[in-house]
Amino acid sequence: MFAGSKKDHAVRARAYALAETGRFTIVREIEQALVGEGWPDAGIVLQGKYVRQAIAERLATHAH
DSSP states (O other), rough: OOOHHHHHHOOOHHHHHHHHHOSSSSHHHHHHHHTTTTTTTTHHTTTHHHHHHHHHHHHHHHOO
């Protein structure tokens, strides 16, 4: 399981959900969407290699 706060976990979960929508093509777009939704620290939470790789894999799986 990830270390960090419940807030960090919520940001990661939302990032994964956004990646699975098929509306985004790169991780940076997910970060921008999260900031737009009111998660100003999304870039910090998503900076880990594992997290970014997991998002990228979801993006690739759900690309249109």
